[in-house]
Amino acid sequence: MTAQTIAAGGVELAGVALAPLVVGGVQWLKARAQGRRGASALQPYRELRRLWGRAGVRPEPSSGVYALAVPVAVAATFLALLLLPIASIAPDWGLGNDALVLFGLLAVGRFALAAAAWDTGSGFELMGAARDLTIAVFVEALFLVVLALLAFPAHSTDLVAMSGAAASGEAWREPAQWAAALGLGLVILAEAGRRPIDNPDTHLELTMVHEGPTLEYAGRDLALLHWAAAARTWAVLVLAAEVLLPHPGAFAVQLLWLAGWIVVFVVLLALAETIQPKMRLLRVPVLLYGGAVIAMLGLAGRLLGVAA
């Protein structure tokens, strides 16, 4: 194992610590953009510390499913971080580096929290879980079309190979890549639970999507769930920076590219949240369909040999 793979593994693990910073950064920048002072970007860490010291609750009725859901969701999200390519390489944890498996591991948390929602029988939790699973139907279909575009240069769904093929940025000469960028952007918004698909700041039960299933949790469970949500955002952002965006150069330069793209994403997310209100739930599929149609057009464009 070379020093570079060790460093890449280190960055993968550092994601565990860095993920809340991304969420905090978006919140801070959003507040600034909206003319408020806002909490510091480190606020999520303080929240995690505060929640870690609190006692939990045990809703009536609930069984082991409610208690087990959080560790399963957190473990699956952590495994997803280990599948990410960093600067076009990844250490061999023996877990593979497949794009669909990564997406599947992110879905495990959705399953676990939906099961916990049924366990407590809470209407608001179930409402959020049902919406989350419903939106996932369209997101998964969209992701597959986007993957069909992004996997073409490497002829592989191996994330390391895809990342290597995307490094030079050659693919951006084709309209297919632009279509893929649009589609992947929508996937990021949905997976990270951001506006216009979901509002991470909502405190009204009736409007919650991702926040809904966390409603019955408190204390350490809630802290873990907050971390898992941040880690999911981190995972999709790193994924986009590696397999979609150009990052040429040597290993160290590629790491700088990665950091730069993450900062760009934070700015973009903050701006999008500032100018874009949440969409009506029933209109979300139209948005995602639209993304899938454009991605399909990108595919058709490639077949016809259209070049930008």
Next chain:
Amino acid sequence: MTATGAAACAGAGLVAAGGLGALTGRVRASLTAQGIGVGLTAVAALVVFAGGAPVGAAFRSGVHPAFGLDALSGFFLLVLCVVALPALAYARAALPVGGRSVALAALTAAFVLAMAGLVAARDITTFLACWELMTLVPAAAMLVARQDEEVRRAVMVYVGITHVAAVGVWATMLILSAHGVLGGAPLGPGGLQSFVLVAALVGFLTKAGIAPLHVWLPRAHPVAPSHISALMSGVMIMLGIYGLSRVLFLWLTAVPTWVGVVLVGLGSLSALVGVLYALVQRELKRLLAFSSIEHAGIVVLGIGAALLLGSAGQPQWAAIAFAGAMLQILNHAAFKGALFLGAGAVADAAGTLQVDRMGGLLRRMPVTGGAIGLAALAIAGLPLLNGFVSEWIGLQALLRLPVEETDGLALVGAFGAATLAATAGLAALCFVGVAGLMLLGHARSPEAGAAREPAPGVRGAVAFLAALCLVLAVLAGVLVPRLAQLGPGSWSGSAALGLDLPGTGSLPTPLLLLALAVLTALVTLARGRRRAAPAPVWVSGQQDDSPLAWTLAGFTKPLRLMVDGVLRTRRDTVTTSSAGIVEAVRFRGDVPHLFDTHLFEPLLRLASRAASVARRMQSGSLRAYLGYLMVLVFVLLLLLRLEILS
């Protein structure tokens, strides 16, 4: 005869003896004998599938009965045994003594033998005889088990549609046999091949429950006794895929590309139709029947991908796509078998099949409930369980087209992959809801609150199949390379601990599962055992009472609203008011099955009108029949005279 052949024959003999023995009234002894017979057959099937030499005869074109097993037959025989063994254990524990059980036990043996005979048939006589028996025996079992109007109508539709479609199977087999294809060289492209292809698609896909010819399936499967439903859904419909695979990959060569495109289209349609209508059902067994349509669709998508990849010059991935479809069949047998047997157990314990009237069953019946939960998660495609593994292979195979090709096939592949992903998402919504409603939360009816764990035989049967879902996920890396040798193309992958397919980032399920388990344990430890205050769930400060409890309809409401343009829900609101005061509001909503209302019922009306015309001709008077004969002779003579007939 080899030892393997002897074991298979002895197994079949024991099943037959058990079936005959049931007629003496000893139901449990009969089912035990059948179970031992199936176990023996399973060993033989496993040996042949795992790489043992073929046993018995090879396929021949004549009409003299012959039996034999090759690797593909061995695999399907294994699928049959995997479901039949727990189904028999279930029946042994659940069927009451005497009465209808005598006939049911005998019919179960006949059904198992018919399916085993079909996969072991090596000539058309046996093949077609077993094909017909496989259709008729479960129909008889349905009529024995229940004798009301609903079951009679269901059996009528089932037998009618499958027999009309059986014409396709007969035509396929007779043509192939007449042209010596079964015993010799495969049939090349041409007009005859196209005819055979159309006939085979209609005949075999109807049996597999592929839309738009699926309307018999959601009628027939729910009314059969649960162990027969498990066999019908887990094995019988997939034997349609067995026949189709033989035709497409072994008996025909250079199959044109349009067949692959049609299969991807029909597979996508069935997968979506199956899961969408499963979502709107309230009765568990009917829901499971629709889900079988979905899974047959997923298998057909894989077969279509295998054909397209073969014609696109990717033999490696053609073999893997086929292996994925076969693995899907085995996986489906495991979780659908578990769910149908579990549904039977729950129906006995909670007195209902309405999912909205169960609830809290995991606490009342931990073993059966836990097994149903595991099977439901597997069928929902929870990552790392077996359903996810075979869907992952299917997705990768379809993605191979846009990732490697730059022609129209790329669009077909991307479309198929997107549909399959949406299907997986819908299945997750459906089965997380079903499992949650059945197993978790409060009991939603007094009967569900008093449910008890069923007899050990029933528990064991459901638990065995559910455990298989986990085992199959771990063993995928061993099974796929072997399955890839049974169909088209060639792939030189060898058995390994995980799935390492070319051009993918690999799916090492054993390690991923292990890592997930270890990490979950670590997180649980880190969370520690802290004080947790009991608290009621948050319902905006109101009393938590049962009218507020969620139903499956509520859980799927966002999706139903989003796709209402396709589902076309019928809603009826009746408001009763007197003197300007609303006294009552009644709401009724249901989702009609559009294939019934727009396709099947018009056809049925047409058919019965034709039948009533034909009936007028059947006056029963001898003079009329003599008249018909004279007209016939006259017409034939006229045709001869005009030299149309020579």
